[in-house]
Amino acid sequence: MSGRTMRWQVLLFMSVLSLSSVLGQVSYSIPEEMAKGSLVGNIAQDLGLDVKRLKSGKARIFTRDSAQYIELNTERGVLLIKERIDREALCGQMTPCALHFQIILENPMEFYSIIIEITDINDNPPAFETSDVRFNISESAVSGATFILDRAIDLDVGKNNLKTYVLKPTNIFSLKMNNQVDGSKNVEMVLHAPLDREENEHLSLVLTAVDGGEPQMSGTMQILITVLDANDNAPVFTQPVYKASIKENAPVGTVIMTVTATDADHGSNGRISYSISSMLDYARGMFEVNRKGGEVSLMANIDYEKSRNFQISVRASDDGGLTGSCKVIVDVLDINDNKPDIHIMSKSNVISEDAKPNTVVTMINVEDADSGENSKVQCIINDDIPFVMKSSTNSFYSLVTDSDLDRERASEYNITVTCSDEGVPSLSSSVTLTLQISDVNDNAPVFERSSYEAYIVENNTPGLSVFTVKARDADWNQNARVSYILEDSSVNGVPVSSYVSVSADSGVIHAVRSFDYEQIKDFQFRVKAQDGGSPPLSSNVTVKILIQDLNDNAPQVLYPVQTGGSLVAEMVPRSADVGYLVTKVVAVDVDSGQNAWLSYKLQKATDRALFEVGLQNGEIRTIRQVTDKDAVKQRLTVVVEDNGQPSRSATVNVNVAVADSFPEVLSEFTDFTHDKEYNDNLTFYLVLALAVVSFLFITCLVVIISMKIYRWRQSRILYHSSLPVIPYYPPRYSDTLGTGTLPHVYNYEVCRTTDSRKSDCKFGRAGSQNVLIMDPSSTGTMQRIQSEKSILDEPDSPIEVRKL
Numbered sequence: 028m029s030g031r032t033m034r035w036q037v038l039l040f041m042s043v044l045s046l047s048s049v050l051g052q053v054s055y056s057i058p059e060e061m062a063k064g065s066l067v068g069n070i071a072q073d074l075g076l077d078v079k080r081l082k083s084g085k086a087r088i089f090t091r092d093s094a095q096y097i098e099l100n101t102e103r104g105v106l107l108i109k110e111r112i113d114r115e116a117l118c119g120q121m122t123p124c125a126l127h128f129q130i131i132l133e134n135p136m137e138f139y140s141i142i143i144e145i146t147d148i149n150d151n152p153p154a155f156e157t158s159d160v161r162f163n164i165s166e167s168a169v170s171g172a173t174f175i176l177d178r179a180i181d182l183d184v185g186k187n188n189l190k191t192y193v194l195k196p197t198n199i200f201s202l203k204m205n206n207q208v209d210g211s212k213n214v215e216m217v218l219h220a221p222l223d224r225e226e227n228e229h230l231s232l233v234l235t236a237v238d239g240g241e242p243q244m245s246g247t248m249q250i251l252i253t254v255l256d257a258n259d260n261a262p263v264f265t266q267p268v269y270k271a272s273i274k275e276n277a278p279v280g281t282v283i284m285t286v287t288a289t290d291a292d293h294g295s296n297g298r299i300s301y302s303i304s305s306m307l308d309y310a311r312g313m314f315e316v317n318r319k320g321g322e323v324s325l326m327a328n329i330d331y332e333k334s335r336n337f338q339i340s341v342r343a344s345d346d347g348g349l350t351g352s353c354k355v356i357v358d359v360l361d362i363n364d365n366k367p368d369i370h371i372m373s374k375s376n377v378i379s380e381d382a383k384p385n386t387v388v389t390m391i392n393v394e395d396a397d398s399g400e401n402s403k404v405q406c407i408i409n410d411d412i413p414f415v416m417k418s419s420t421n422s423f424y425s426l427v428t429d430s431d432l433d434r435e436r437a438s439e440y441n442i443t444v445t446c447s448d449e450g451v452p453s454l455s456s457s458v459t460l461t462l463q464i465s466d467v468n469d470n471a472p473v474f475e476r477s478s479y480e481a482y483i484v485e486n487n488t489p490g491l492s493v494f495t496v497k498a499r500d501a502d503w504n505q506n507a508r509v510s511y512i513l514e515d516s517s518v519n520g521v522p523v524s525s526y527v528s529v530s531a532d533s534g535v536i537h538a539v540r541s542f543d544y545e546q547i548k549d550f551q552f553r554v555k556a557q558d559g560g561s562p563p564l565s566s567n568v569t570v571k572i573l574i575q576d577l578n579d580n581a582p583q584v585l586y587p588v589q590t591g592g593s594l595v596a597e598m599v600p601r602s603a604d605v606g607y608l609v610t611k612v613v614a615v616d617v618d619s620g621q622n623a624w625l626s627y628k629l630q631k632a633t634d635r636a637l638f639e640v641g642l643q644n645g646e647i648r649t650i651r652q653v654t655d656k657d658a659v660k661q662r663l664t665v666v667v668e669d670n671g672q673p674s675r676s677a678t679v680n681v682n683v684a685v686a687d688s689f690p691e692v693l694s695e696f697t698d699f700t701h702d703k704e705y706n707d708n709l710t711f712y713l714v715l716a717l718a719v720v721s722f723l724f725i726t727c728l729v730v731i732i733s734m735k736i737y738r739w740r741q742s743r744i745l746y747h748s749s750l751p752v753i754p755y756y757p758p759r760y761s762d763t764l765g766t767g768t769l770p771h772v773y774n775y776e777v778c779r780t781t782d783s784r785k786s787d788c789k790f791g792r793a794g795s796q797n798v799l800i801m802d803p804s805s806t807g808t809m810q811r812i813q814s815e816k817s818i819l820d821e822p823d824s825p826i827e828v829r830k831l
Contacts (some may be wrong), residue, residue: 258347
């Protein structure tokens with residue numbers, strides 16, 4: 028503000044005071060920062076009014092902009108402080124600072140003008156724009172070189188304003204004050220002693236600004252100096268003061284003016300950069316200067332009603348550290364805008380569905396260029412949406428969430444913001460915001476069932492599809508993309524991944540191997556359904572696989588043992604009655620259920636009218652009285668058949684000797700064994716002949732080897748089967764009275780392997796010595812009968828006949 032303008036304001040204020048007695052005007056002078064409720068003056072006494080008149084006339088204060096600071100107490104007829112008054116916030120640097128309002132009375136209508144001058148107190152210390160400033164000064168700088176320092180700002184006025192500066196230490200630099208055209212003073216740091224970079228490259232000074240108030244207040248700024256080489260020309264602006272004007276509705280980014288400085292140096296020492304060195308608080312952040320071109324641009328919205336001009340100090344610095352400065356004065360031109368202006372300061376087009384209540388969606392600034400009631404604005408939004416409009420200040424609003432959001436219920440909202448002022452008639456503006464609700468991975472996949480059971484028939488083909496698990500995710504897009512994972516576990520010590528696999532996309536369970544019911548009947552594992560969110564959500568389900576049995580194993584006969592080199596015969600006395608127990612066929616089937624239900628049938632017999640086989644227990648009994656006419660040598664062929672579909676069977680030959688003594692059956696079995704030996708020899712020659720022929724046909728040899736391997740594998744499977752094989756021990760039969768089916772007591776000990784072809788049978792000594800051992804190749808059979816003990820001890824007897 029120029030000195031001439033200041034003088035005109037003072038003259039105008041004195042003229043108003045001189046007319047107070049004539050026009051019913053009263054003026055007061057009070058200091059700023061008075062406490063609420065403090066007395067301003069006795070308005071009834073100063074206006075010559077009775078307190079009763081104030082009451083009857085319904086005295087009130089009428090003002091456009093000051094009602095919030097002063098209030099009228101009609102009971103006492105005095106003016107009181109209603110709100111704390113900050114002169115700097117009210118008037119800034121303008122003087123005098125005064126509040127203007129009227130007191131209106133009714134019946135009859137009267138009004139009186141009141142002027143209250145707000146005097147300054149020293150409540151603001153001088154403050155620098157920055158806490159420190161840096162200079163790069165060439166050591167070649169000559170004495171008398173000046174460096175422009177940032178001025179301190181003191182919001183107080185008059186004697187409380189900034190008075191002087193103090194620089195310490197002063198052995199190299201001193202201070203110099205220069206009066207400016209606008210009445211202000213520039214602060215310069217003057218070099219009065221040569222610099223020596225080799226002696227001291229960095230210097231630190233403290234600049235203190237002191238005001239003239241009581242008590243005195245001050246502010247400091249540190250000056251950091253880096254001594255450089257050879258830069259002896261400081262930038263010089265083409266003019267010390269630049270003036271420009273701009274309309275209050277100018278958009279952000281508008282170039283106001285361009286400042287220009289020149290430097291007589293060359294190269295880096297002549298390269299100039301521009302910066303703002305100082306400005307008042309209310310102007311900070313509103314302007315920016317281009318570092319290279321010197322264009323001063325508007326960086327924020329300006330309002331004529333808030334500030335009519337701005338003063339900016341621009342510094343030009345070269346790369347050598349020398350600076351020059353100029354002042355930029357920007358005058359704001361007023362325009363008339365009656366409608367509320369809704370400005371979206373910041374908005375989100377998308378908000379996550381997991382946003383908490385009171386999450387800010389959009390920041391809105393509403394400005395009305397009018398004043399008073401017409402500039403007061405209220406904003407509302409449409410109903411039935413989970414959002415609410417909140418006001419932080421008179422012109423700033425926040426659109427915030429009012430409750431939890433759920434994208435699965437509503438994925439988009441159209442929000443209409445309507446702002447209306449309080450003028451008559453009211454004017455309004457509106458804006459519609461579209462807000463998308465983005466999906467959050469807040470729903471884990473859910474399986475259709477809590478657990479699964481599936482059945483697969485044994486001997487399946489590897490890779491067979493067993494069944495499918497299915498999970499659904501209520502989220503969207505990637506968050507709803509479900510992948511299926513087989514969780515690590517083991518079955519009987521083997522990783523479950525060697526049993527089954529799961530398709531990651533479809534959830535189809537495949538069998539990795541062929542299952543054998545006799546080895547494993549069921550197993551279970553867990554499948555995890557995981558979505559594609561980040562972080563992913565998952566759920567688990569238990570899957571149980573049940574192996575169904577097939578009739579893939581034929582019955583195996585455990586007893587009687589079929590040997591290749593000897594013949595075992597069961598003896599039946601001719602005195603045996605009906606139902607006499609000859610022996611018992613014992614067989615097992617490693618299958619389960621009805622596939623393991625065995626039935627025994629007599630397929631062939633020398634005399635079918637003499638023997639029968641128990642269908643369920645395999646016991647061979649006589650069905651009639653044995654007679655002398657019955658042949659001594661009896662051969663039975665028993666078929667053991669399971670109940671599977673189709674059924675499997677095994678056959679066993681049982682030799683029975685019908686006689687009362689060993690010599691009686693010796694000749695019959697001798698012939699039998701001779702025939703067997705003949706058959707065995709014939710088989711041997713046939714096999715030998717087949718081997719000779721097979722030597723010429725390699726293909727046949729490969730077939731024979733393959734069959735051998737197959738039979739070996741079958742025996743190993745049975746050997747390693749988890750189904751226990753219980754050897755059968757024929758029961759001990761004893762009759763002390765001599766009337767039972769077995770006349771003597773025998774002890775049997777059977778030791779066998781899982782393969783009947785490899786079985787070893789050991790028979791212990793009988794309770795009596797009625798055991799006949801015959802060797803068809805021997806001519807001394809009868810002599811051996813007479814020495815039974817030696818015959819029993821001989822390990823290589825090919826034929827054994829036991830009497831039961």
